[in-house]
Amino acid sequence: MKNIYFFLFLVFISSCGGGGGGGSEAVPQNNPPTITNSTFTFSALENQNLAFVLQASDPDGDSITFQITGGSDQSSFTINDSGQVLFLSSPDYENPSDANLDNSYEVAIRAFDGNLYSSSYDFTVNITNDESDDGSNNSSAVCTDQAESTSYCTIDWDNLEREFYVVFPGSFSSDKSYPLVISLHGGADYADANMEYTGFTQINDQNNFVLIFPQGTVAEGKGDTGWYSGGDCSNLEVCDISFIEKLIDYSIEELSIDPGRVYVSGFSNGAFMAYTTACFLSNKVAAVAPVSGSLSPEDYDSCDPQRPMPVIHVHGLDDSWIPVQGGDYVTPLQLVSNYWSSFNSCSENIIVDGEDSNGDGYSWYSEISTSCQDGVSINFTYLENFGHSWPASDSDKGGGADIDGAAFIWEFLSLYDISGLIN
Numbered sequence: 001m002k003n004i005y006f007f008l009f010l011v012f013i014s015s016c017g018g019g020g021g022g023g024s025e026a027v028p029q030n031n032p033p034t035i036t037n038s039t040f041t042f043s044a045l046e047n048q049n050l051a052f053v054l055q056a057s058d059p060d061g062d063s064i065t066f067q068i069t070g071g072s073d074q075s076s077f078t079i080n081d082s083g084q085v086l087f088l089s090s091p092d093y094e095n096p097s098d099a100n101l102d103n104s105y106e107v108a109i110r111a112f113d114g115n116l117y118s119s120s121y122d123f124t125v126n127i128t129n130d131e132s133d134d135g136s137n138n139s140s141a142v143c144t145d146q147a148e149s150t151s152y153c154t155i156d157w158d159n160l161e162r163e164f165y166v167v168f169p170g171s172f173s174s175d176k177s178y179p180l181v182i183s184l185h186g187g188a189d190y191a192d193a194n195m196e197y198t199g200f201t202q203i204n205d206q207n208n209f210v211l212i213f214p215q216g217t218v219a220e221g222k223g224d225t226g227w228y229s230g231g232d233c234s235n236l237e238v239c240d241i242s243f244i245e246k247l248i249d250y251s252i253e254e255l256s257i258d259p260g261r262v263y264v265s266g267f268s269n270g271a272f273m274a275y276t277t278a279c280f281l282s283n284k285v286a287a288v289a290p291v292s293g294s295l296s297p298e299d300y301d302s303c304d305p306q307r308p309m310p311v312i313h314v315h316g317l318d319d320s321w322i323p324v325q326g327g328d329y330v331t332p333l334q335l336v337s338n339y340w341s342s343f344n345s346c347s348e349n350i351i352v353d354g355e356d357s358n359g360d361g362y363s364w365y366s367e368i369s370t371s372c373q374d375g376v377s378i379n380f381t382y383l384e385n386f387g388h389s390w391p392a393s394d395s396d397k398g399g400g401a402d403i404d405g406a407a408f409i410w411e412f413l414s415l416y417d418i419s420g421l422i423n
Contacts, residue, residue, distance in 0.1 A: 032116035033058040035109070041124045046093040047158070049233055051125045054083040054109065062113035069120045071107035072099035075280075075304050078232045079109070085123070088231045088280055089242040090158070093129040095249040097283065103127040141250060149205075155250070157243050163215040164247060165191055166255065169205045179209040179261035180251050181413070182244065184216075184270030186292075188224035191215040194267065197390050199406035207410060210255060212247055216240070216269075227266075227273035229296050231280035231304070241276055248284050260418040265289035265409055267390050268322065271313075272296050275336075278311065279303035286418045287311070287376075289409040292322055292388050300331045300339065308344045308420060310376040312412040313337070314405060316386030324382070337367065337380045346372035357402045358393070360385060364402050374420025379412060 035056045042052040056064045066079045076098065078086050085107070089097070096103045105125040111118040141164075143153040149168045154161050169178070181204070185194035191213040195201055204211050216225045217238050233239035244264070251257040264285050266274035271293020278288040279299050287310035295303065315324060315333060326332030341349075346369035354364040362385035369378040383391060383401055391401035391408070415421060 028060075030062075030113075030115050031059040033062070033064050033111040033113045033118045035111050035118055035121045037121075037123075040121060041126070043126050043128050044087075044091070046127050046130045047090045049086045049090055049239070051077065051085045051087055051105070052123070054079070054085060054111075056083070056111045056118070058111075058113045060113070062115070065112050067110055067112055067117075069108045069110050071105075071122065073105040074107050075283075075306050076105055077107050078234070078302075080234055084234070085109070085125075086232065086234045088233065089245050090233075090239065091127045092246070092249065093127050095253075096127065097245075140254065155246070157246050158239055160217065160238070162217075162243055163191065165195060165211075165213040166251075167195070167201050167204060167211040167213070169208045169210065171205075171208065172210070172256075174256050177256050177258040179414070180212060180248075180255075180257045180263065181209055181410070182212045182214065182247065182262070182264045184214065184227060184264065184266035184273050185225070186266075186268030186270050187226040189216075189268070189270075190225060194270075197392065198265075198267070199390075199392055199394075199404060200265075200410075203406050203410060207414070209410075210251070210257060212251060214244065214247060226269045229269075229272040229276040230298055231276060231302060240273060241280060244273070244277060245281055245284065248281070258417075259284070261286055262418075263287050263289065263413045265291065265413075266293060267291045268293050268388065271322075272299075275299055275303075278309050279305055282306045282309055284418075285309075287413050287416045289313070289413060291390060291405060291409075292316065292319055294322060294326065294330045294333060295336045295339070297329065297331055300335070303339070305343065307418070308373040308376045309340065310378070310412070310416045310420075311340050312379040312381070312409055314381045314383070314391055314403075314408070316383045316388060316391075318384075318386055319388045321388040333380060337369070337378060340378045341369040341372075344369070344372040344374075344376050344378065346370060346378060354381075354402060358400050360400075362386075362402075376416060376420050381408070 098105045108120045110120040141153040141155040143151040146152045151166045216227045228236045228238045228240045252259045264274045264277045271290030274288045274290045275295040277285045282305040289312045291314045348371040352366040356363040364383045366381040391405035393404045
């Protein structure tokens with residue numbers, strides 16, 4: 001009997017014994033990709049978007065994408081599907097915008113194969129001077145006086161002759177520095193018309209600020225005048241953000257503008273462009289004032305401000321062109337407001353009810369986010385019984401609103417500079 005038990009015990013051990021059996025298959029091991037560029041320092045000619053091209057390999061043959069992970073100038077770059085590292089705004093050797101202002105841009109990038117990341121690699125792009133744009137080409141504007149305190153100017157930029165108007169306060173002196181408001185017209189619209197209907201020229205004298213009214217292009221893809229909003233110019237017919245950045249640099253150098261008090265407003269299509277500057281020129285734009293527009297879905301997905309951004313947005317509740325609730329190419333305004341409130345770390349929300357100053361039985365209200373970082377705030381003002389027009393108390397200038405858009409906007413903008421709330 002003991003021998004039988006011993007035999008059964010041996011059978012049990014052999015059936016459960018370790019090693020080798022069981023029929024399980026080995027799981028293939030995935031290996032991370034590697035960036036294989038032979039150098040990590042590149043030179044790029046100014047006024048060009050291409051910085052360099054990434055190279056990478058994957059041991060398993062997986063498809064590779066790239067991701068920007070850091071670097072003091074990471075907000076200056078994007079990467080397309082071909083691995084091209086592109087400047088969001090063409091660098092200007094004469095006016096460097098890198099973190100150290102020395103024409104040397106730093107960015108960290110890693111590769112991804114769908115499962116694993118490579119190590120991050122540090123790249124440096126040194127900008128070289130294009131001597132052909134020194135002097136009058138691509139560097140300074142040619143201006144003629146149109147009226148008292150108003151100049152019409154042209155400037156060569158990105159192989160286009162761009163136009164803009166400058167309006168000075170009556171007491172302007174080159175020995176002083178002034179705030180600047182850039183006002184962007186709508187689609188199928190013109191800078192000289194924007195000068196009239198916004199009403200900014202009626203208040204800049206008493207408030208002592210300079211105005212610039214740029215002209216959008218008649219681009220082949222649009223058929224009408226307008227703006228190409230978006231921070232990534234690689235797929236845009238016209239790089240309008242680089243044009244606006246050039247106007248800012250020009251105004252600081254030539255028009256006695258305070259670099260800490262540059263503001264951008266825009267109507268309709270111009271409002272989309274104003275939001276683009278908030279997303280991608282936050283190092284140069286102190287606050288924005290979009291009217292009857294929105295943040296484009298593309299900018300909403302890629303917006304990359306580098307500091308808290310004050311925003312005042314004015315919109316008619318009956319606007320059928322750019323509806324408050326959004327559409328195929330329009331981000332709903334509630335999402336836009338939520339984005340900026342979250343980004344600015346605002347902790348308090350209030351509603352202010354306005355008066356029916358024109359006596360039509362309708363009024364307005366402001367949804368305001370406060371207690372934000374650096375003292376900034378977000379103000380989304382909605383006008384009842386008001387459509388797709390610039391708000392002005394003078395009905396000849398945009399619909400007889402309960403507020404005067406120019407004065408309402410300036411009251412907000414004037415509270416802030418590039419560092420936040422002005423103490």
